[in-house]
Structures are given as C-alpha cells and as structure tokens.
Amino acid sequence: MGGISRDLALYFYGRPDAKTAVNPHRRHHGLFIRFVFLMLQQVDLALTLFAVSQGLTERNPFMAGLLQLPLLLIIMKQIIPLLIAWFVPYRILLPAIGFLILLTIWNAVQLIVHFL
Numbered sequence: 001m002g003g004i005s006r007d008l009a010l011y012f013y014g015r016p017d018a019k020t021a022v023n024p025h026r027r028h029h030g031l032f033i034r035f036v037f038l039m040l041q042q043v044d045l046a047l048t049l050f051a052v053s054q055g056l057t058e059r060n061p062f063m064a065g066l067l068q069l070p071l072l073l074i075i076m077k078q079i080i081p082l083l084i085a086w087f088v089p090y091r092i093l094l095p096a097i098g099f100l101i102l103l104t105i106w107n108a109v110q111l112i113v114h115f116l
Helices: 003-013 024-053 061-067 070-087 090-115
Strands: none
Touching: 024 061, 024 070, 024 090, 061 070
16 A cells, blocks of 8 residues: 555554554544444434334434334444444544534434423
C-alpha cells in the first residue's frame, strides 16, 4: 500500500506494530465505542416500540414495514448492528454514533411533546 490508501488504513485500523496491538487502552476504547453504538441502537428501538404502543405511527416507511414483521425487525435492529460493531473498525462508528445520539434526542423530544 502506498500514499493515501496507506494513510487511510493507518487511520481506520491503527498502526500494525506490536505496541499498538497490545495497548489495553486502545482495545478498551474500541470496545466502549462499539458498546455505545449497540446501546444507542437498542434505545432507538425501545423508543420506537414505545411510541407505536402508545398509538403513534412510524413515519419511516422502511421501519413501519419492519414493525409488521418481528423477525426482520430483530435482524435489522439487533443482529446487523452487532455484525457492524464486530467487523467495522471502531473509528468508522463515530459518525454513526453522532447520528444515533441526534436521532435519540429527536425521538425523545417528540414523545415528550406528544404527551404534554
């Protein structure tokens, strides 16, 4: 590898030397990022299921279809995020975590407004 592709690989995967490979702080940081990603997925699912149980409708047509098929809902909201967290380098998950935080705040605000 050379040039830009080498730089991107180093950024996303870290340095391939032994010092980085055994650094426990880097390993725990990556696990924490993955854990946060998975928990935000579950919070989003819980808020969605709560809203639907209270009579609200899902505006996302893709999610609305998944709510009718529980097996696909489990696959899309639990198994696929788990595979993503397992195989994707943790630095790539950071933008997704930012988006999920904003989405969770939006959903929570919409529920609060609805019940006021």
